[in-house]
Amino acid sequence: AGTVEAVGKNVTQFKPGDEVFGGRGGAFAEYVCPRASRAVALKPANITFEQAASVNIAGITALQALRDKGNVQPGQKVLINGASGGVGTFAVQIAKSFGAEVTGVCSTRNIDLVRSLGADHVIDYTKEDFAKGAERYDVILDNVPNHSLSECRRILNPNGKYVMIGGGGPNDSRWIGPFGRVINTMLLSPFVSQKMGMMMADANQKDLTVLGDMMQSGKVKPVIDRTYKLSEVPAAIAYVEQGHARGKVVITVE
Known part of the structure; x- marks a missing residue:
C-alpha cells in the first residue's frame, strides 16, 4: 500500500x-x-x-475461498480452522457478512479476538477437538490442515464443501510431503457427494x-x-x- x-x-x-x-x-x-x-x-x-x-493475498484468499469455492449462503454453518491467522481473521468477517453462522477454531489466547470479529461460536483447540464434535457444517475452511481428510469429512454435511488453504497435514507422504494431501483432495472429490477442493488465490x-x-x-x-x-x-x-x-x-x- x-x-x-x-x-x-x-x-x-x-x-x-x-x-x-x-x-x-x-x-x-x-x-x-x-x-x-x-x-x-x-x-x-x-x-x-x-x-x-x-x-x-490473505483477504483475497478468504473471499474467493468462501464465495467461489465454498459458495457460502445465508444461514449456512461455516467452520474456520485457524480463525485467528492472516486468512482466518478475514474469513470470519467475510463469512459473517455473507450471513453465515460462523464457528472459529483457535487457541485460548485468541478466543476474545475471534469473537470480536463476529464468530458465533469459538472452539479452543487446546481443550476440544472440533473433528470429534457432534456439529455438522456446510463449509469447512481449513487454514491449518492438522486433521486428516476423513476426519474433516465426518463433520461435513453430505453435500458440504471442504476448502483447503495451502497443503500439509497428518500422514504427509514421505516422498512428496504436503503435496500428498493436495493430490488426495483432488482425487477424492469426484467420488463423494461432498466437494473437496483447495484454494489458490487469484x-x-x-x-x-x-x-x-x-x-x-x-x-x-x-x-x-x-x-x-x-x-x-x-x-x-x-x-x-x-x-x-x-x-x-x-x-x-x-
Missing part, C-alpha cells in the same frame, strides 16, 4: 497522489511498478496504509475493490499483529514462521 508517484501515459484510472493498495512480487521495496489493470485498487479512506497492505483488481468496499462499510477490518521496519524484515519473517501470528504482520517503509 502506498501513494502513486507516476502513471503510464495510457493509465486513466489512477493519478499521482492516489492512495492505493494491492500486491505483486518484490513488495519488500520502496517502489513497485504494477500493471494498472491487475491487483491495484484505491485505498479506502477509513483504513491505514498498514491495514491496506495486509489485504491483498489476486485481481475486481476482488480488491470488493474488499475495499467491505472495509469502507465496516464489514471487514484488517487485524494487524505486529509491524516491522524494512530493515527488520528477517525478524518479521522469523516471527511469522513460528506460526502464531494473530492476523497479519506488516513491513513499514520510512
Whole structure:
C-alpha cells in the first residue's frame, strides 16, 4: 500500500497522489511498478496504509475461498480452522457478512479476538477437538490442515464443501510431503457427494475493490499483529514462521 508517484501515459484510472493498495512480487521495496489493470485498487479512506497492505493475498484468499469455492449462503454453518491467522481473521468477517453462522477454531489466547470479529461460536483447540464434535457444517475452511481428510469429512454435511488453504497435514507422504494431501483432495472429490477442493488465490483488481468496499462499510477490518521496519524484515519473517501470528504482520517503509 502506498501513494502513486507516476502513471503510464495510457493509465486513466489512477493519478499521482492516489492512495492505493494491492500486491505483486518484490513488495519488500520502496517502489513497485504494477500493471494498472491487475491487483491495484484505491485505498479506502477509513483504513491505514498498514491495514491496506495486509489485504491483498490473505483477504483475497478468504473471499474467493468462501464465495467461489465454498459458495457460502445465508444461514449456512461455516467452520474456520485457524480463525485467528492472516486468512482466518478475514474469513470470519467475510463469512459473517455473507450471513453465515460462523464457528472459529483457535487457541485460548485468541478466543476474545475471534469473537470480536463476529464468530458465533469459538472452539479452543487446546481443550476440544472440533473433528470429534457432534456439529455438522456446510463449509469447512481449513487454514491449518492438522486433521486428516476423513476426519474433516465426518463433520461435513453430505453435500458440504471442504476448502483447503495451502497443503500439509497428518500422514504427509514421505516422498512428496504436503503435496500428498493436495493430490488426495483432488482425487477424492469426484467420488463423494461432498466437494473437496483447495484454494489458490487469484489476486485481481475486481476482488480488491470488493474488499475495499467491505472495509469502507465496516464489514471487514484488517487485524494487524505486529509491524516491522524494512530493515527488520528477517525478524518479521522469523516471527511469522513460528506460526502464531494473530492476523497479519506488516513491513513499514520510512
